[in-house]
Amino acid sequence: MPKSRIRKKADYTPPPAKQAQTIKLGNRGWVAPVMLAMFLIGLAWIVVFYVTDTRLPVEALGNWNIVVGFGFIAAGFGVSTQWK
Numbered sequence: 001m002p003k004s005r006i007r008k009k010a011d012y013t014p015p016p017a018k019q020a021q022t023i024k025l026g027n028r029g030w031v032a033p034v035m036l037a038m039f040l041i042g043l044a045w046i047v048v049f050y051v052t053d054t055r056l057p058v059e060a061l062g063n064w065n066i067v068v069g070f071g072f073i074a075a076g077f078g079v080s081t082q083w084k
Contacts, residue, residue, distance in 0.1 A: 028082060028083065028084055031079060031080070031082045031083045032083065034076075034079050035076050035079045035080045035083065036076070037076075038072050038073065038075045038076030038079060039072075039073055039076040041072045042069045042070060042071070042072030042073035042074075042075075043069070043073070045057055045068055045069035045072060046065070046066060046069035049065040049066065049069065
């Protein structure tokens with residue numbers, strides 16, 4: 001029986017090394033200051049409302065001032081979803 005030919009295999013060459021790619025997240029430097037400002041404005045609104053015995057910040061709103069304060073805080077949480 002004849003011998004089969006031996007095929008020469010190519011030497012192993014490792015795949016080229018992957019270069020590190022930088023991920024551009026965008027310019028979101030405004031998010032943290034706006035978020036903190038909204039939190040603080042909302043907190044200050046509610047505190048001023050209670051400390052001034054419902055006369056400030058807007059007397060005509062009455063107890064709706066609490067909703068306005070929590071609205072600012074909720075807006076701060078909304079802005080925080082943009083933070084990366």
